[in-house]
Amino acid sequence: MTPKFRALMGACATAALATAAGAETITIATVNNGDMIRMQKLADAFTEANPDIELEWVTLEENVLRQRVTQDVATSGGQFDVMTIGTYEVPIWGKQGWLVPLDDLPESYDVDDLLPAIRGGLTVDGSLYAVPFYGESSMVMYRKDLMEEAGLEMPDAPSWDFIKEAAAAMTDKEAEQYGICLRGKAGWGENMAFLSAMANSYGARWFDEEWNPQFDGEAWKAALTDYLELMNEYGPPGASSNGFNENLALFQQGKCGMWIDATVAASFVTNPTDSTVAEDVGFALAPDKGLGKRGNWLWAWSLAVPAGTDAEASAKKFVEWATSKEYTELVAETEGWANVPPGTRTSLYENPEYQKVPFAQMTLESINAADPTNPTVDPVPYTGVQFVAIPEFQAIGTAVGQQFSAALAGQVSAEEALSRAQALTEREMKRAGYIK
Amino acid sequence: MARAVTPRRKAFNTLAAWIVGVLVFFPILWIVILSFKTEGDAIKTPLAVLSAPWTMESYAVVQERSDYFRHFWNSVVISLGSTVIGLVIAVPSAWAMAFVPGRRTKDVLMWMLSTKMLPPVGVLLPIYLICQSLGLLDTKIALVVILMLINLPIMIWMLYTYFKEIPRDILEAARMDGASLKEEVLYVLLPMAVPGIASTLLLNIILAWNESFWTLNLTAAKAAPLTAFIASYSSPEGLFYAKLSAASTMAIAPILIMGWFSQKQLVRGLTFGAVK
Numbered sequence: 001m002t003p004k005f006r007a008l009m010g011a012c013a014t015a016a017l018a019t020a021a022g023a024e025t026i027t028i029a030t031v032n033n034g035d036m037i038r039m040q041k042l043a044d045a046f047t048e049a050n051p052d053i054e055l056e057w058v059t060l061e062e063n064v065l066r067q068r069v070t071q072d073v074a075t076s077g078g079q080f081d082v083m084t085i086g087t088y089e090v091p092i093w094g095k096q097g098w099l100v101p102l103d104d105l106p107e108s109y110d111v112d113d114l115l116p117a118i119r120g121g122l123t124v125d126g127s128l129y130a131v132p133f134y135g136e137s138s139m140v141m142y143r144k145d146l147m148e149e150a151g152l153e154m155p156d157a158p159s160w161d162f163i164k165e166a167a168a169a170m171t172d173k174e175a176e177q178y179g180i181c182l183r184g185k186a187g188w189g190e191n192m193a194f195l196s197a198m199a200n201s202y203g204a205r206w207f208d209e210e211w212n213p214q215f216d217g218e219a220w221k222a223a224l225t226d227y228l229e230l231m232n233e234y235g236p237p238g239a240s241s242n243g244f245n246e247n248l249a250l251f252q253q254g255k256c257g258m259w260i261d262a263t264v265a266a267s268f269v270t271n272p273t274d275s276t277v278a279e280d281v282g283f284a285l286a287p288d289k290g291l292g293k294r295g296n297w298l299w300a301w302s303l304a305v306p307a308g309t310d311a312e313a314s315a316k317k318f319v320e321w322a323t324s325k326e327y328t329e330l331v332a333e334t335e336g337w338a339n340v341p342p343g344t345r346t347s348l349y350e351n352p353e354y355q356k357v358p359f360a361q362m363t364l365e366s367i368n369a370a371d372p373t374n375p376t377v378d379p380v381p382y383t384g385v386q387f388v389a390i391p392e393f394q395a396i397g398t399a400v401g402q403q404f405s406a407a408l409a410g411q412v413s414a415e416e417a418l419s420r421a422q423a424l425t426e427r428e429m430k431r432a433g434y435i436k
Numbered sequence: 437m438a439r440a441v442t443p444r445r446k447a448f449n450t451l452a453a454w455i456v457g458v459l460v461f462f463p464i465l466w467i468v469i470l471s472f473k474t475e476g477d478a479i480k481t482p483l484a485v486l487s488a489p490w491t492m493e494s495y496a497v498v499q500e501r502s503d504y505f506r507h508f509w510n511s512v513v514i515s516l517g518s519t520v521i522g523l524v525i526a527v528p529s530a531w532a533m534a535f536v537p538g539r540r541t542k543d544v545l546m547w548m549l550s551t552k553m554l555p556p557v558g559v560l561l562p563i564y565l566i567c568q569s570l571g572l573l574d575t576k577i578a579l580v581v582i583l584m585l586i587n588l589p590i591m592i593w594m595l596y597t598y599f600k601e602i603p604r605d606i607l608e609a610a611r612m613d614g615a616s617l618k619e620e621v622l623y624v625l626l627p628m629a630v631p632g633i634a635s636t637l638l639l640n641i642i643l644a645w646n647e648s649f650w651t652l653n654l655t656a657a658k659a660a661p662l663t664a665f666i667a668s669y670s671s672p673e674g675l676f677y678a679k680l681s682a683a684s685t686m687a688i689a690p691i692l693i694m695g696w697f698s699q700k701q702l703v704r705g706l707t708f709g710a711v712k
Contacts, residue, residue, distance in 0.1 A: 027657050032671040037501065056657040059668035064652060071561075071653070077568050079656040189672075244673050249479040252675075264673060274476040274675070 025054040026081040026311045026318060029069050031301065032059050034267075035134050035341045036084065039322055042330055046321050053314045062189075069306075073098045076308040081315040085130060087121040087300050087372065091389045094124035100305040100312060101127040102319070109320055113345045115364075118300045121372040121383070130302035131323040134264070135343025137366035138197060138296045140284040141251065141269055142258040143277060146170045146177075156362075160201070160226060160287045160295070163258065167234035170257030179234035181256035182227070185243040186405035188397025193297055193386040194260070195404060196397075199223040201288045201295035205376040206388050206425075211434040213425035215400075215418045224404065224414045231408055240409040252276060260286060262299070263366055266359035267338055283362040285369060291377045297386035298370035300343065343367050392432045399424050464688070471495065471681035478678040494682035502665060504686060511661035511690075513576050514651070515644035518583035519637055522591050525584075527633070530595035531621060535604060545596065548589040556586075556649045567654055574656040582654070583644045590643070591636055598632025599625070634701045638694075645691045662687035 030036045036059070043055055058080070060068060069083045073093060085093070093099050105111050111119075111128065118135040122128055140158060147154055150169035155162065167179030183194045196206065204219035214220060231239050234257075236250055244261060248268055251259045252275040259265070272278040286296030303319040305312060321327060328348060331340045338357050340348065348354050349364045375385040382388040387397065400421040407417035429435050441449075469485065470478045477488035498504070533541050563582065564573075572578035602625065610624045626633065648663040655664055666687050669680040695702070 029656070032668055032676065033674045040501070058656045058660070058664075060652075060664075061667050061670035062672045064667055068653065071564060075561075075565060075568060077564070077573055079573055245671075245675055248675055252476075252479065262673065268674070273474075 023052055023054045024311050024314050025056055026314050027056045027058060027079065028082040028084075028318070029058045029060065029065060029072075029080040030084040031062050031065055033264075033301075034339075035264075036301075038331060038335060038339065039133070039327075042327075042334065045330055046318060049321075050314075050317060053317065055318070073306045078306075078308060078310065080306060081309045081311045082318055083304050083306055084133065084301055085304050086302070087298065088384065088387045088389060088393070090122045090130045090302060090304065091124050091383060092391055093304070094127065094129035098307055099129040100307055100309070100316070101129055102131060102305070102316070103127055105131075105320060109324060110347075113325070113347050115344060115346060115367055117298055117367055117370055117372065118344060121298060121300060122302055130304035131319055132300040132302045132344040133323055134341035135298070135300040135367055136263045137298050137343070137363065137370050138194070138261055138286050139263050139266075139362055139366045140258055140260050140286060141265060142166075142282050142284065143170070143254075143256075143280050144282040145277075145280040146257045147282070154282060154284050157285045157294075158287050160198075160289055163260075163287045164226070164230060167230055167258060171234040176255055177257065178236045178250070178255055179257045180230055181236055181242070181247040181250050181259045182231060182239070183243055183247065183261065184231065184235075184239040184405055184408045185241055185246075186398065186401040187243075188387060188394050188401060190243050190401060191405055191408075192397045192401040193299075195223070195227060195401075196386045197286070197297040198227060198295040200376050200385065201286070201291065201293045202226075203289070203291045203293075203377040205378055205380050207380060207382065207429075209379055209381050211381060211429055213422050213429065215422035215425065220418055221414065224407065224418060227404075228407060228414055232410075240405045260295070263343065263359070263363040266363065270338075270358060281358075283359050285362065285366055293375070293377055294369050296366050296370050298367060298372050299386070390432075390434075392428060396425050396428050399428075464692075467681045467684050470678055471685045473678050475675055475678045478681070479675055494678040495686070497679055498669070498682045498686065502668065502683070504665065507660060507662045507665040507687075508690065510576060510655075510659055511645055511663075511687075514579045514583060514659075514661055515641045517576070517580035518587065518644045519640040521580065522584040522588050522640060523633070523637060526588060526591035526595050526636070527626070528621070529592050530599050531625065533592070533596050534599035534602075535607060545593065548592060552586075552589055560653060563650075564653065573654060574659050576659045578654055579651060579659060579661075582650050583647055586647070586650070587640045587643055591640055594636045594639070595629070595632060598629050598636075602628050631701065634698075638698050638702050642691055642695065 030040075040057055040059075047053060047055060065084065066086075066089070069080060069085060070089075071077065072079045073083070090099070105128075114132060115135060118132045119128065122130045122132060140154070140163070142154055147166065147170070150166065152166050152169055154166070158166075163180065169179070171177065171179035183191045185191055199205075199220055202219045202223040204217060204223055205214050208214055236242065236255065242250075244265070247256065247259055247261060248265060250256050251269055254277045266281075266283060269275050269281050270278050275281075286294045288294045303322055305315040305319060309315055323344065325345065325347060328340050328345070332353070337354050340354065342348070342360070342363050349360060354360050370385050372383050372385050375383070382390060387393055403412070403417040403420045403424075406412050407414050412420070426435070471494055472490045472492070473485060473488050474491055474493060477485060480488065533545065567573050567578045606628070607620055607624060610620050615624065646663070648667070651661050651663045652667060655661070666680070666683050669676055669683040
């Protein structure tokens, strides 16, 4: 080995060691959806600007992710430096001190630009504990052609009575044409997301101000009865096992006249590559019952930094980048405005380019129509539109969802499902010490 | 004497076996078919799916997005490691139980099996905390040890059953010829139990390869095997059936091929001692 070659080898080894020692790796736990995958693809822009930070991704299915990150944050496992969490977790985890407060974001981040409804859901006692990556509400997606054939016109803000009328007019079961597709699969984030939001518009609530369950009230009965009637008369068969994806497939194949679900679905159903009805989709606000609340929810997938991470500064730098205006512009530049993560910033909806996206305005109006701090007609002791931000809700919500799904499958009556929901919620709330 | 089988009965049996075989294999076949379709075609009705054009698009996307070989290598290390270490412990244990049983051997065997009756989630938190305090979260070592312990009762039971079929007299004869314990096990017992050991090995590799509860809960980025690779393509908001199918096909292909080549050995081992 010549001295020159030896020196070269030595220099290479030193450089390699220096690179390895200098770069800090942050592990990001995320969900598998279009916007998050796009972020992974574009993350090179971040690592190029920050060569001292390396990114490692852990992509998991939503329920698995929720379990994994909860386990990690509760035991200070330290496996993740950035976590993708929902609006349900943020207030609970923030109160527990499990998340790093993000109150020191730089001025250039323009925190006041975040949509107030979304920001409110991520704030605990005045501190911001997560920054929104994308926000969503729910709205009515409908087939303009079928609506026209039925001789009806969808108002921008329909009522539940109109939805029922339109569903009846658009249903042709023999042609496998169903007036309405709604979630039926049991789960607090599945059928209960839809039904809780729907019940809010009927004047129902999960609990009164003393934390007493309210399923024995008339409002819940009216909401559940109408839901069952809509689905049994005008919905697709086997709806009790339909979630977002099943309804998306039905709608894209032209089998649903209307579909009330997450606003993020708008970009899927209007994408001509996958949707056979892309040209004929219209949007409207979620229905109401004239009581001042609409049946739409509010959700944001947000990025948070767990307390106890040993890469806090780098993790903060990353969440700032991924939720910044610059990132939005980067997506628009590479993937087009329709693929920009929606529902987080006011400036996005003021952008004339984004205003050209067909569902942009309705998404914004839907988000603004939801108020997580005051979600129901009558006052409640909790926050959250389609969920109750208490740790016990996941279990209770899913158990109640199973009762309502059973009612949809025809295994129990609406009254029986409600009385079982009342009994089980009462039992769990007593056990948790909310009521005596 | 073999029972006479009429041609009609033989044809019926063959047909029935084919129907059962196709039914069992159909979900896998359907996954493979979907993996060669676009996302838009994958959600169509079965007939429309079959007539839609074939494409490698999903495989290309999966390759681009994920580090398949890292997950694959982790799966290989975890499944082989846990099985080999398990065998090293299981062979002497099964030998002792089969040839030198004590009064409580049956109870010990039953107790070992009873650990399989506990739902894994019941011990998730203690095991998670132990791994965390030992700094073993997201490491292959943790998974090798845990999967080895989980599969050990099955290994011991299987080997115990095979060893019981081997005539004790042969081992005694070896001993009388002056064979030491090590020689008796290595040169007499093991060669006779090769089919049993091979099937135990293969079955446990398959079990460890497919294990998803612990592999998903104890890994993050570094030690994640192919089960985590599949899970990363499942999505509650978005139709990614074709990509999920492509990822599943890539994850099950190695173990399927291994099973295909070793099926004779596997069946021989599993039916070993069934007819005496």
